[in-house]
Amino acid sequence: MSEILNPYYLQIVMFFIINAIMGISIFFTLSTGQLTLGAAGFMSVGAYVGALLTLKAELPIPIAIFIGGIVAALVAVVIGLPTTRLKGLYLAIATLGFGEVVRVIFLNLEVTNGALGLSGIPAIAQELTNYVYEFDMDGLLDIDALTWGNLLTIIILLVILALVILFCLRIHNSRVGRAFQAIKADDHAAELMGINVVYYKMLAFVIGAFIAGIGGGLYAHITNFINPTDFSYHKVVQILLFPVFGGSNVVWGSVLGSFILTLLPEVLRFLADYRDIIYGALLVILMAVRPDGILTEDLMDKIYRKLGVKKKAYIPETQVLTERFEAYKAQSKSGQE
Amino acid sequence: MLKIENVVAGYGHITALKSINLEVPQGSIVSLIGANGAGKSTTMRSIMGLVKPTEGRITFEGKDITSMKTHDIVKAGISLVPEGRQILQDMSVYENLEMGAYIRKDAEINDDIKKVFKRFPILDERSYQLGGTLSGGQQQMLAIGRALMARPKLLLLDEPSMGLAPLVVNEIFEVIKEISAEGTTVLLVEQNVRQALKIADYAYVLETGKIVLSGPAEEIRHDPRVMEAYLGGKVE
Numbered sequence: 344m345s346e347i348l349n350p351y352y353l354q355i356v357m358f359f360i361i362n363a364i365m366g367i368s369i370f371f372t373l374s375t376g377q378l379t380l381g382a383a384g385f386m387s388v389g390a391y392v393g394a395l396l397t398l399k400a401e402l403p404i405p406i407a408i409f410i411g412g413i414v415a416a417l418v419a420v421v422i423g424l425p426t427t428r429l430k431g432l433y434l435a436i437a438t439l440g441f442g443e444v445v446r447v448i449f450l451n452l453e454v455t456n457g458a459l460g461l462s463g464i465p466a467i468a469q470e471l472t473n474y475v476y477e478f479d480m481d482g483l484l485d486i487d488a489l490t491w492g493n494l495l496t497i498i499i500l501l502v503i504l505a506l507v508i509l510f511c512l513r514i515h516n517s518r519v520g521r522a523f524q525a526i527k528a529d530d531h532a533a534e535l536m537g538i539n540v541v542y543y544k545m546l547a548f549v550i551g552a553f554i555a556g557i558g559g560g561l562y563a564h565i566t567n568f569i570n571p572t573d574f575s576y577h578k579v580v581q582i583l584l585f586p587v588f589g590g591s592n593v594v595w596g597s598v599l600g601s602f603i604l605t606l607l608p609e610v611l612r613f614l615a616d617y618r619d620i621i622y623g624a625l626l627v628i629l630m631a632v633r634p635d636g637i638l639t640e641d642l643m644d645k646i647y648r649k650l651g652v653k654k655k656a657y658i659p660e661t662q663v664l665t666e667r668f669e670a671y672k673a674q675s676k677s678g679q680e
Numbered sequence: 681m682l683k684i685e686n687v688v689a690g691y692g693h694i695t696a697l698k699s700i701n702l703e704v705p706q707g708s709i710v711s712l713i714g715a716n717g718a719g720k721s722t723t724m725r726s727i728m729g730l731v732k733p734t735e736g737r738i739t740f741e742g743k744d745i746t747s748m749k750t751h752d753i754v755k756a757g758i759s760l761v762p763e764g765r766q767i768l769q770d771m772s773v774y775e776n777l778e779m780g781a782y783i784r785k786d787a788e789i790n791d792d793i794k795k796v797f798k799r800f801p802i803l804d805e806r807s808y809q810l811g812g813t814l815s816g817g818q819q820q821m822l823a824i825g826r827a828l829m830a831r832p833k834l835l836l837l838d839e840p841s842m843g844l845a846p847l848v849v850n851e852i853f854e855v856i857k858e859i860s861a862e863g864t865t866v867l868l869v870e871q872n873v874r875q876a877l878k879i880a881d882y883a884y885v886l887e888t889g890k891i892v893l894s895g896p897a898e899e900i901r902h903d904p905r906v907m908e909a910y911l912g913g914k915v916e
Contacts, residue, residue, distance in 0.1 A: 518782075521778075525779055529766055531730075531766060532767075534730070535759070535760050535766070538751055538782055
């Protein structure tokens with residue numbers, strides 16, 4: 344038991360969950376057809392704000408992380424006003440620039456400790472370990488207090504991830520989700536249907552930033568140490584790859600993508616410097632074979648059907664409405680009898 | 681109902697519309713005809729707020745809509761069937777129609793979908809097929825159906841006959857007449873001048889950004905200049 348639950352494995356699981364949350368934050372803006380590269384920037388805002396609040400203001404961790412998310416969203420409102428009017432590559436470049444500006448600001452601010460970064464950030468696992476001692480759970484089920492702390496952290500992270508996924512799924516089938524889909528398919532046509540395209544693009548941008556901010560706050564309180572280079576250009580590309588690799592049309596794609604891409608470098612660790620080659624080759628192959636990522640909407644429909652929770656059945660009764668069909672229905676009914 | 685006064689509009693430093701005046705009376709079909717590049721589509725885009733006029737005024741039911749946002753103009757009661765259809769390819773026919781009713785929240789949306797299906801039975805048969813898999817004519821029907829779902833008072837049609845087989849073109853023009861008979865005002869942009877003049881009450885002829893001729897469609901149809909330039913017939 345203790346072999347499986349060693350801290351190294353548990354940490355990988357935590358990183359996987361945070362990566363999944365970050366992947367969903369980019370998925371959100373992608374679902375309106377916007378390619379933004381600001382995720383690392385918003386993540387760093389969430390991480391620094393959260394970390395400073397727990398370090399300097401000694402706020403409880405959950406509140407600090409939440410405020411970090413809110414601040415990231417507020418920054419997104421300001422950044423979004425000009426940038427969400429941009430399209431395609433221009434938006435990508437502008438948001439990439441934003442990420443770099445934020446990084447340089449954190450590099451030069453005194454309160455963020457410059458290039459040294461912030462260390463000694465209270466860790467979620469540590470806090471939970473203290474509770475474990477308090478409730479006398481040390482040694483329960485032959486698991487020591489430290490491992491319990493890590494396990495509880497993972498459970499909390501999983502709950503947050505589940506909430507984010509649930510939120511995405513709910514929104515997908517709502518009025519807002521339909522607007523997102525229409526904008527992604529053709530923003531011109533969407534505008535002509537009376538959809539306020541700028542508003543919905545902004546909404547997706549801000550929600551994405553909020554999720555990224557939360558992800559950043561969680562990251563800071565799990566690694567206990569952050570510095571500006573954690574949120575560099577490299578990080579954005581890494582985050583962007585999660586939805587692109589796993590499938591950018593469904594929320595589960597980001598989850599699968601982050602799972603594979605978090606695990607892969609660890610599994611390939613024995614290859615040392617050669618692992619990047621394999622990583623790259625895998626991406627090239629995937630893009631050639633499945634340009635929409637591993638999970639697509641069609642594949643998800645098939646999986647849902649297999650699992651018996653068929654999401655949206657094409658029942659002609661609800662789709663075809665004219666008398667012609669009603670006549671056909673009556674006919675087939677009498678045929679059965 | 682719709683009034684365009686001295687509107688100047690263009691893209692960058694190219695002026696596509698050089699001060700045009702146009703009026704669409706309630707309940708009528710007005711055709712806007714002209715060659716490629718005359719500014720027909722730009723006129724439509726200016727009405728919808730997709731191109732902002734640099735000068736002039738557009739009023740709809742007495743309300744100035746010149747600087748309104750496109751989605752607000754749709755809410756005010758104008759729908760455009762865009763050139764090239766712009767169907768949502770990955771949504772089903774049914775979903776496309778639902779999206780057309782995006783600005784509405786009433787309970788009669790399903791009734792209106794029924795009406796569209798009755799008007800275009802082929803869409804009924806294909807209701808759960810993806811928009812992108814339809815033929816050109818079916819897509820045009822879907823685009824018209826989708827625009828009607830917003831219950832517009834004024835329907836703008838930008839080249840509805842483009843790229844369609846002659847039989848389908850006739851069908852589309854029949855439908856436009858029906859829509860008009862049911863009380864929706866229609867502004868039609870067409871290169872198929874013969875057909876457009878046949879169903880219209882009034883017509884405007886646009887040439888390089890200027891209205892060169894206007895009046896009742898019947899008159900325009902028999903105007904020697906129009907016959908020579910657009911209908912391919914010399915005046916005897």
